[in-house]
Amino acid sequence: MLNRILLGGLAACAMxxxxxxxxxxxxxxxxxxxxxxxxTYAPAVDALRLYIDRVNAAGGVNGKQxxxxxxxxxxxxxxxxxxTKKLITQDNVVLMVNASLxxTYAPVIxxxxxxxxxxxxxxxxxxxxxYPPANPLQFCTTGYASQFDSRATLDxxxxxxxxxxxxxxxxxxxxxSRGEMDYAMELSKxxxxxxxxxxxxxxxxxxxxxxxxxxxxxxxxxxxxWAPWVTQVRTLEALRKLGWQDDYIAWGxxxxxxxxxxxxxxxxxxxxxxxxxxxxxxxxxxIEAAASKAGSKFPAQTMTEGWIGGMAIEAALKGAGxxxxxxxxxxxxxxxxxxxxxxxxxPIEWTKDNHFRTRLYYRVxxxxxxxxxxxxxxxxxxxx
Amino acid sequence: MPRFQLAPRTIRLQLAVNIIVLGSIxxxxxxxxxxxxxxxxxxxxxxxxxxxxxxxxxxxTASLFNGHPVMALAAAILLSLLTGGLVYIFLMxxxxxxxxxxxxxxxxxxxxxxxxxxxxxxxxxxxxxxxxLGVSNPSFVLFGGARISFxxxxxxxxTIAVYGALFIFLRFGRWGTRMRAAGQNPLLAAQRGINLxxxxxxxxxxxxxxxxxAGILMALDSGLTSSMPVIGLKAFPAALVGGxxxxxxxxxGALIVAGAEVLLIYYVDPLLSDVVPFLVLIAMLIVxxxxxxxxxxxxDRV
Numbered sequence: 309m310l311n312r313i314l315l316g317g318l319a320a321c322a323m324x325x326x327x328x329x330x331x332x333x334x335x336x337x338x339x340x341x342x343x344x345x346x347x348t349y350a351p352a353v354d355a356l357r358l359y360i361d362r363v364n365a366a367g368g369v370n371g372k373q374x375x376x377x378x379x380x381x382x383x384x385x386x387x388x389x390x391x392t393k394k395l396i397t398q399d400n401v402v403l404m405v406n407a408s409l410x411x412t413y414a415p416v417i418x419x420x421x422x423x424x425x426x427x428x429x430x431x432x433x434x435x436x437x438x439y440p441p442a443n444p445l446q447f448c449t450t451g452y453a454s455q456f457d458s459r460a461t462l463d464x465x466x467x468x469x470x471x472x473x474x475x476x477x478x479x480x481x482x483x484x485s486r487g488e489m490d491y492a493m494e495l496s497k498x499x500x501x502x503x504x505x506x507x508x509x510x511x512x513x514x515x516x517x518x519x520x521x522x523x524x525x526x527x528x529x530x531x532x533x534w535a536p537w538v539t540q541v542r543t544l545e546a547l548r549k550l551g552w553q554d555d556y557i558a559w560g561x562x563x564x565x566x567x568x569x570x571x572x573x574x575x576x577x578x579x580x581x582x583x584x585x586x587x588x589x590x591x592x593x594x595i596e597a598a599a600s601k602a603g604s605k606f607p608a609q610t611m612t613e614g615w616i617g618g619m620a621i622e623a624a625l626k627g628a629g630x631x632x633x634x635x636x637x638x639x640x641x642x643x644x645x646x647x648x649x650x651x652x653x654x655p656i657e658w659t660k661d662n663h664f665r666t667r668l669y670y671r672v673x674x675x676x677x678x679x680x681x682x683x684x685x686x687x688x689x690x691x692x
Numbered sequence: 693m694p695r696f697q698l699a700p701r702t703i704r705l706q707l708a709v710n711i712i713v714l715g716s717i718x719x720x721x722x723x724x725x726x727x728x729x730x731x732x733x734x735x736x737x738x739x740x741x742x743x744x745x746x747x748x749x750x751x752x753t754a755s756l757f758n759g760h761p762v763m764a765l766a767a768a769i770l771l772s773l774l775t776g777g778l779v780y781i782f783l784m785x786x787x788x789x790x791x792x793x794x795x796x797x798x799x800x801x802x803x804x805x806x807x808x809x810x811x812x813x814x815x816x817x818x819x820x821x822x823x824x825l826g827v828s829n830p831s832f833v834l835f836g837g838a839r840i841s842f843x844x845x846x847x848x849x850x851t852i853a854v855y856g857a858l859f860i861f862l863r864f865g866r867w868g869t870r871m872r873a874a875g876q877n878p879l880l881a882a883q884r885g886i887n888l889x890x891x892x893x894x895x896x897x898x899x900x901x902x903x904x905x906a907g908i909l910m911a912l913d914s915g916l917t918s919s920m921p922v923i924g925l926k927a928f929p930a931a932l933v934g935g936x937x938x939x940x941x942x943x944x945g946a947l948i949v950a951g952a953e954v955l956l957i958y959y960v961d962p963l964l965s966d967v968v969p970f971l972v973l974i975a976m977l978i979v980x981x982x983x984x985x986x987x988x989x990x991x992d993r994v
Contacts, residue, residue, distance in 0.1 A: 342807065344919035346816035481963055510966035512919040514717045514910065514926065517844075518710045518957045518965070525703055525958075538818060542914055549831040549841045550706070563818065570823060605815040 332375040333368075333625050333632055335360075336395030338416060339407040343383035344511045345536045349407045351562055351606035352431030353378060355614025356407070356621075358598045363622050370630045374621065377401060381408050389415030396423045402632050403624065405617065407431040409536075410484040420445055426638040428624075430617025431562075433484055434664055440692065442663035447641050449620045449656060450613060451581035452559055453664065454484060456689060457534060458492035460670040461557055461579045462499055464684055465530055468577075469555075476528030477506040478519075478543040480535035488534045504528050509539055520546035529554045537561040544576060560584075560673065562610035568675050577674045577683065582612040582651055584673060586680055589650035591615075612651050619646050620656070653686035666691055699958065705838035707954055713844045715950035716851040718969075720906040721927035722934070722942040723854065724899040730937045731875045731895040734784070734795045738803035739903050740924020742779070745806055746772040746904025747821060747911035747920065748814055754824035761825040769904060776900025780893040788889070803921065810918055819916045821908070829913060843913035850905050858898075858939055867894060875937070929973035935986020944984055948972060 337356070340349040357376060364373045377399050379391035388408055395401050396419060404427045406416050413435055420427040427446050429435065434448035436455075465473060475496055479489040486508055493503040505526035507519045523531065524547055531547065531554070533540040540558040547556070553575070560580030568578065585592045585608060595615055596608040604611075620641075625632060627640035641663070646656040653669020668691060672684035699707065721743060728736045736742075746768060753767040783802060787795040822829055822843070831841045840848075862868040873881040874891040882888050907920060930949045934941025953968040964971075976983060 342811055342816060342918065344917065344922070346811075347818045347917060350816040481966065507962050509962060512917070512922050513965065514923045515710070515714050515844075516914065517713065518707075518954045519962055521703065521706050521710060522958050522962065525699070538915075538917060538919075541818075545914060549829075549844075550839050551831070551833075570820065606817065610817075 332373045334399055334401045335374060335376050335403045335405060335621055335625075336392070336399060336401035337376055337378040337405040337407060338381045338388045338391040338395065338412070339378060339405075340383035340409055340412075341378075341380040343409075345383050345409050345538070347538070347563065348536055348561055349383075349409075349431055351610035352614035352617065353407050354604050354606050355595070355599075355611030356405070356430065356618050357614075358595075358602050358604065358611070359615050359618025360621070361602070362598060363618070369622055369625045372630055374625060381412055383409040383412065385412050385415050388412035389419060392416045392419035396420070396425050401425065402628075402634050402637050403428060403621065405430050405621070407614075407617070409482065410435070411482055417446065423634070424638075425634040426641055428617065428620060428641075430620070431613040438663040440662045440664070442661055444642075445638065447620070447658060447663040449616050449646070451616075451652065452534075452561075453668070454488045455491055456668050456691070457559055457579065457581075457670075458488055458495060458532075460668070460687065460689060461532055461534070461559075462492065462496055462501060463687070464577070464579065464670075464672050465532070465555075465557060466499055466501065468683070469530065471529075473501040473530050474504045474526075474528050475501050476504055476523045476526055476531040478523065478531060478533035478535065478539065479506065479508045480539040481508050481510040482536075485535040485539070489532075492532060492534065501530075507543070509535075509543065511536070511539065513542075516542045516546035517549065519543065520550055520552070523547065524550050524552045531556045533558045535559075537563045537567070541567055541571075544571075544573070548573070557672075562613060564673070565609040565680065566607060568673065568680050572675050574675055574677070577672055580671050580673060581653070581669060583653075583671065584680060585609045587650070591649040591651055616646070616648055616651055616656070619648065620644070653688070662691060664691055702837040703958075705834070705836040707958060709834065709838045709840050710954045711947065711951045712848055713840065714954060715947040716848045717906060717910060717923075717946075718927040718930040718950055719943050719946035720847070720851045720854060720902055720909075721924055722931035722946050723858065723939055724903040724906075725928060725931040726934075726936060726939055726942045727858075727895050727899040727902070729931075731871050732784075732795075732892050733792055734787075734799070735936075736799045736899065737796060738779075738799040738806060739899065740921030740927075741803040741806035741810075742772075742775065742900045743903035743907035743924050744810060744916075744918065744920040745775065745907075746900070747907035747916050748810055748819070749775075749904070750821040750908055750911065751814060751819055751824055751916075754821065759826065761827050764825055765908065768908060769901065772904030773897045773901045776897035777893045779900070780889075780896035784892070784896065785889060788892070807918065807921065814918075816918055819911070821916060822912045825912075827912070841913055843909055847906070847909040847913065850909060854902055854905060855939060855943060862939075867891070871895060926969050929969040932973055933976045933983055935983030937987055938983070938985035941983050941985030 339353045340346045381388035429448040434453040437443040438448040477489040479485040496503050544556045555575045557577040560578035564578045565584045599608040624641045628636040644658045657666045668689040669686040749768040753764040757763040831839045870886045930946040934945025949969045956964040
């Protein structure tokens with residue numbers, strides 16, 4: 309008798325779950341909440357959650373709540389694939405979000421393609437498949453993007469350097485970081501910048517000094533790193549320990565603002581497509597208030613990418629109407645304009661062929677005596 | 693592009709310093725593996741996580757003893773010692789008499805648990821215990837222009853002190869003698885009135901302590917992330933190369949692995965650094981499976 313009651317209860321629950329699910333917009337997220345590079349992705353996912361909570365508290369989208377189903381992939385491709393399959397086939401999400409390391413992209417893309425569910429990269433580097441001509445299913449809000457970032461960085465170095473530039477490169481041993489540094493090395497030759505060495509550093513490493521020793525020995529007067537923050541900053545610190553005192557430029561990940569203040573290094577530049585919180589835009593105060601209210605473990609300064617991802621999800625679902633399905637969401641995303649309210653240099657615009665953005669905006673910051681200083685204001689790059 | 697010509701003198705000296713620092717990291721971690729294996733024949737696969745926990749404990753004690761870095765460090769070290777004992781009392785003690793494989797799998801589960809706890813308490817963010825303690829990390833110029841950071845030098849000194857202290861303790865100390873006896877023949881040791889649980893708890897405490905030393909000093913030198921256990925795993929081949937039941941072996945094995953790693957990074961390809969420890973291990977397993985200083989009869993257990 310007891311068994312029958314239990315079975316009946318389970319069956320009722322099983323029937324009730326899809327019914328409940330149909331009443332909300334379901335968005336699946338596979339994210340590197342743990343694992344070596346998680347410091348870049350976990351704050352973004354927390355920000356995404358905070359943003360969606362705020363939307364829900366204000367009545368949701370089209371009168372319906374948004375439910376994020378977040379799965380940790382530990383930055384492992386196999387886990388990311390399993391997460392995506394589960395989110396698409398069991399949870400029936402209308403949109404997938406990847407907030408993880410680039411090595412997880414291929415299996416997540418494959419699962420999304422099989423089920424024809426749109427995929428948004430939010431906080432992980434934008435893959436080239438979102439550049440024109442874009443893959444119909446893939447979209448990206450992340451501030452950093454291969455090739456464009458190196459172009460902007462080398463343009464800045466060329467303009468800022470007072471003499472000939474001998475440049476060293478530092479990458480993490482992951483495909484995108486290595487590929488970007490290879491691209492930057494080739495590009496630097498065309499820009500009359502002499503590439504002298506590239507160090508590819510496996511994650512994680514007990515001591516960065518052996519890599520820095522080789523890099524320093526090559527005699528660069530600039531070093532450029534485009535890698536997860538841990539590689540960028542530890543390479544710099546190892547070079548400084550070895551007495552190398554020249555200029556170092558890196559991508560301004562989420563941690564950049566607090567790290568510039570920690571290091572207080574006048575020759576450390578970060579290239580950024582997000583405005584730092586010291587700019588004190590009203591949106592920055594909104595994020596700070598939301599993070600503080602929720603008691604987030606992560607500083608508000610690390611939440612820009614996730615917040616922008618949330619803006620994109622809200623806009624896409626709003627346009628898709630109710631009830632939404634993956635096809636409607638994808639169609640809406642193909643013509644979306646997201647007002648970033650000062651978090652970026654301008655709006656994110658997606659078109660049928662361009663799921664990245666039509667214009668890119670870059671700022672450069674560094675530590676200047678007692679504060680972070682803006683050394684280059686928004687510089688615009690057209691994406692064609 | 694591989695460079696086979698000898699580097700200039702300053703670089704050669706810097707490479708030597710790099711080998712000593714990296715070797716010290718591996719040696720300090722490896723002696724924790726050896727301690728537990730020697731006494732209880734258990735491979736502690738949670739050693740990397742316990743090492744990381746010690747480093748994270750500094751963050752907790754730094755806020756507790758704000759402005760007193762020595763007190764904060766001492767408290768973190770004592771907590772690590774206590775943690776090791778508690779791990780044995782509440783977890784590994786239940787494994788006594790069970791298959792060794794079951795005990796090893798328990799340590800795997802323990803590692804997963806610690807990683808989860810660390811993530812829940814301190815999040816995935818990169819942390820800087822040196823900043824929390826309010827201490828800096830200046831670098832010093834050594835002989836011939838080579839350089840070393842303060843905390844790297846402290847790590848080398850700690851490794852020497854730990855190995856020296858372990859040698860004295862195991863050779864001349866009463867509990868050290870009991871540990872050796874329990875490691876050689878636990879049945880006979882128990883029959884002679886040695887408290888085996890006390891000996892094992894002490895081994896776990898000391899092992900966690902040495903791991904914590906490594907974790908804390910590495911974190912003070914270059915920061916702390918939840919990926920630190922992987923470094924613990926990279927030190928495991930050093931222990932195996934030297935012979936899993938030999939402290940001298942762990943020291944020599946660590947220097948061999950570190951030497952190969954640093955030299956291959958400089959002269960061949962930095963990417964090799966990730967696989968070097970395991971290449972050295974495979975070479976050793978082919979030539980001398982019980983390790984440089986290991987006991988031949990331990991082979992089947994390894």
